[in-house]
Amino acid sequence: MPGTDYVFDVNEGGLTRAVSRSLDERGFAVLRGLFTPDMVAEVMTGIRRYSQSPAVAGVPGYCKVDHPKRLISPYSVGGAAVDMILDERVIDLVEGHMKSECVLAEANVKIDEGVGYVYFPMHADFSVGWRKGADSDFELTRDQLELPIGIGGAIYLEDTTEGAFCYCEGTHKMLAPRGPNIDTYPADERRAVMDKMVRIDGKAGDFVIFDDRGFHGPDQPSRARRTIILVDYYRVDTFGHTLVSPVAVWSSDIGRLSKKQLRVLGVGAGAMVEPDAYMSTRFRRNRMYGVAKFLVRNAYLWPHFKNKLRSKLTRRGHRQ
């Protein structure tokens, strides 16, 4: 990989300053060596259990919000997936850099198919006036945006090149002056941003962390499938102890977490969006949702009618 001085092997120790400097200057850094191959394999096995079928009528599975991808909660996968997204070494780096406590505001396993077209363009997560959902009282000010208020992360679960996470180097300092979507910028400004794009190729187990204020997104169009965990740590001194939406965590995993991990997980935290309005429930707006609902509602009609008929006949038999 050419020019990868933004990759830091965490086992070398004493990297806090160097990682923070990379976040300050470039807007991103890659943490290598955090997770063993066994952890990655365990998470991939767990993901396979959820990625075969959609979640339907209480049967666990993936969420569908568009054709190219499948979403799964890493808390459903559980085990090593929870350990990865709440790794205390990463929490310490993120909190040190933001100079505040943080909260894991959002986390999703994302499987992108290589569909060969662009469906998720470069964007910044924050700009002045940002709020999550129309009902939210919180509105981001220019002063707040001057600080690193959100650190995003992409954990690669496979060696990733085509379709990898991309970051437009240094663009976190622009503070997205014309809003979060690069497609709405004049052509020359858009080109200036896109010229700074670095595709961050990585190995299975790499943890790319980045300043959410800069332009980022997946390398698209891509023909390669990609499996990653996407996370977002928000700055508590800016947003309060608030998640994007509450999460459901297995009781078996909660018992293992330290006080710090529970705090970052968001135990007792508020939420910006109700769980039944969260992005992963978008299928509700799809026309096929009605068909799916009809099929589920009527899935047990045959035994129902049989039972009804039997009970009618027995009653009649009793009366005679």
Ligand SMILES: [Fe+2]
């Ligand atoms: Fe983003």
